[in-house]
Amino acid sequence: MATIIDGKELSRKKRSxxxxxxxxxxxxxxRPPGLAVVLVGSDPASAIYVRNKGIACGQTxxxxxxxxxxxxxxxxxxxxxxxxxNGRDEVDGILVQLPIPKxxxxxxxxxxxxxxxxxxxxxPFNMGMLLMGSPTLVxxxxxxxxxxxxxxxxEIRGKDAVVIGRSNIVGKPIALxxxxxxxxxxICHSRTRDLKDKIKRADIVVAAIGKEEMIRxxxxxxxxxxxxxGMNRSETGKLKGDVEFSEAxxxxxxxxxxxxxxxxxxxxxxxxxxxxxxxxxxx
Ligand code: GUN
Numbered sequence: 001m002a003t004i005i006d007g008k009e010l011s012r013k014k015r016s017x018x019x020x021x022x023x024x025x026x027x028x029x030x031r032p033p034g035l036a037v038v039l040v041g042s043d044p045a046s047a048i049y050v051r052n053k054g055i056a057c058g059q060t061x062x063x064x065x066x067x068x069x070x071x072x073x074x075x076x077x078x079x080x081x082x083x084x085x086n087g088r089d090e091v092d093g094i095l096v097q098l099p100i101p102k103x104x105x106x107x108x109x110x111x112x113x114x115x116x117x118x119x120x121x122x123x124p125f126n127m128g129m130l131l132m133g134s135p136t137l138v139x140x141x142x143x144x145x146x147x148x149x150x151x152x153x154x155e156i157r158g159k160d161a162v163v164i165g166r167s168n169i170v171g172k173p174i175a176l177x178x179x180x181x182x183x184x185x186x187i188c189h190s191r192t193r194d195l196k197d198k199i200k201r202a203d204i205v206v207a208a209i210g211k212e213e214m215i216r217x218x219x220x221x222x223x224x225x226x227x228x229x230g231m232n233r234s235e236t237g238k239l240k241g242d243v244e245f246s247e248a249x250x251x252x253x254x255x256x257x258x259x260x261x262x263x264x265x266x267x268x269x270x271x272x273x274x275x276x277x278x279x280x281x282x283x
Contacts, residue, residue, distance in 0.1 A: 001249060001250065002226075002248075002249040002250075002251075002252040002253055002254055002255045003152070003253065003254045003255075004249075004254075004255065004256075004257055005148050005152055005227075005254050005255065005256045005257075005261060006257075006260065006261075007144070007148060007256060007257075007260055007261040007262055007263065007264045007265045008260045008264050010147065010148060010151055010264075010265065010268075011264040011265055011267070011268040014147070014265075014268045014272065015056070015059065015060050015268055015271065018060045018061075018062075018268070018271050018272055018275060019059070019060045019061050021275055022060055022061035022062055022275060023061050025275065025278060025279065026061065029282055031063075031090055032061055032062060032063045033061075033062050033063070033092050033093075033274050033275050033277075033278035034062065034063045034064075034065060034090045034091045034092050034093070034274075034278070035053075035057055035062055035063070035064050035065070035091075035092065035093040035094075035095065035119065035270070035271075035274045036064075036065040036066075036067065036085045036088075036091045036093065036094045036095070037050050037053050037054065037064065037065070037066050037067070037095050037097065038067045038069065038078075038081065038082075038085075038094070038095065038096045038097065039066070039067065039068050039069065039097045040069045040070075040071070040073050040078065040096070040097075040100045040101055040104065041069075041070075041071040041073075041100070041101045042071060043099070045233075046097045046098075046099075049097060050066065050068075050097050052267060053095070053267055053270060054066055056267045056268075056270075056271055057271065057274075060271050062271055062274055062275070063090070065085075065091060067081060069081070071101055073101075073104070075103075075104055075105055075108065075109075078096075078100075078104060078109060079108070079109070079112050082094065082096070082109065082112045082113055083112070085117070086112075086113065086114040086117065091117065092117060092119075092274055092277045092278035092281055093117055093118075093119035093270075093273065093274040093277050093278070094113050094114070094117045094118065094119065095119055095120050095270065096109055096110070096113070096120075098169070110122045110123055110124075111123065111124065115136070115137070116277060116280065116281055117277055117281075118137055118277075119137060119140075119270060119273040119274050119277055120137075120139060120140065120270075120273075121136075121137040121138045121139040121140070121173070121273070122139065122168065122169070126138070127168070127173070130173060130176055130177075131176060133180060135177075135180075137273055137276065137277060138173065138177070138273075139168075139169060139170070139173045140266045140267070140269040140270045140273060141169060141170050141174075141208075141229060141262060141265075141266045141269075142170060142173040142174040142177050143177075143269040143272075143273070144262060144265030144266050144268065144269045145174055145177075145206065145227050145229075145262060145265070146174075146177050146178075146181075147265060147269070148227070148256065148261075148262075148265060149204075149225070149227075152254055154204070154225050154254065156178060156181040156182065156183050156204070157181060157182040157183070158182060158183070158184070159183045159184070159203040159204055160183070160184050160186070160201055160202050160203045160204070161175075161178045161183040161184065161185050161186070161202060161203065161204040161205075161206065162185075162186045162188060162198055162199055162201070162202035162204070162205050162206070163175045163178070163185065163186070163187050163188065163206045163208070164188045164189070164192075164195070164199070164205070164206065164207050164208065164209050164215065164242070165188075165189065165206075165207070165208035165209045165210075165229070166187055166189045167208065170206075170208040170229055171187060171189075171206075171208050172187075174206050174208070175187050178204070178206075183204065186198055186202070196216075196219050199215060199219045199220070199221075200219055200220075200221055201221065202221060202224055203221070203223075203224055203225065204224065204225045204227070205220065205224055205225070205226045205227065205243075206227045206229065207226070207227070207228050207229060207230060207241070207242035207243050208229035208230070208242070209230065209242045210230060210231075210232065210242065211230070211232065211242060212230070212232040212234055212240045212241075212242070213232075213240055213241065213242070213243065213244040213245075214242055215242055215243045215244065215248070216244050216247065217243070217244040217245070217246065217247020217248035217249070217250065217251060218247055218251070220243075220248045220251040220252050221251065222251050223251075223252075223253045224251065224252050224253065225252065225253060225254045225255070226243055226248055226252045226254070226255040226256065227256050227261075227262065228241035228242055228243045228245070228255070228256050228257075228258050228261060228262065229241075229242065229262050230242030230243070230258060231258065231259075231263060239258055239259045240258060241256075241257075241258030241261075243255075245257065245258070
């Protein structure tokens, strides 16, 4: 049976370190680190994420500024808010919850955020620095995954890592981070042929597709490490991963559960990125 990679427990540990650092920041600079979170529209999943981010800030001594904008917000209104937040001294990090409504231009929005406050790491400057091997602010989910692999002593150098999903949020950046630590990377996606065969060869599997239990447990090589980024609401209302956990845990040496794996670490890394941005701005 596999070791369960406990993202909740690791988050608790990291968050207590972050709290101590936020308190020290506040003592030094006379104000806490600040994170602005912008939600446009009323997507229920996004609303839950944004609420959880606000709660997590409160628990770690980070001041949270929440903006809930109407579904019909115009591009100009959203850009004007970002400009205002870019200019506000007590805001160290800015996050626009994705997806935003279809009438808005996401690329233009992400480009408008000051790269020094881009705690999501989605701005082309930060993405480009990561691509060049000099990471600045790194996207939160991939950072959380690397923290878990390090904490559990997973050897990465020389290993075959298969990433399923090619998003800017997870797939591309996690592939780069694993490559920087000398893994050999295969990035798979919806048009990949023989997905099962590729996964069967992987020492490290990162699943970020968004399809409930699409990766069958018996595709996992014996001894592989499985990281499941999936957060799929099943018909019964339960949260399910992209990997068939019940069967995969019989083959894997380590595996992340859903919930309680990658999810909590993503928010923890957002808090940490906010602290990093705050320190970098003021020092
Ligand atoms: N939507 C899903 N994941 C994320 C994330 O990490 N950041 C933002 N801003 N939106 C998301």
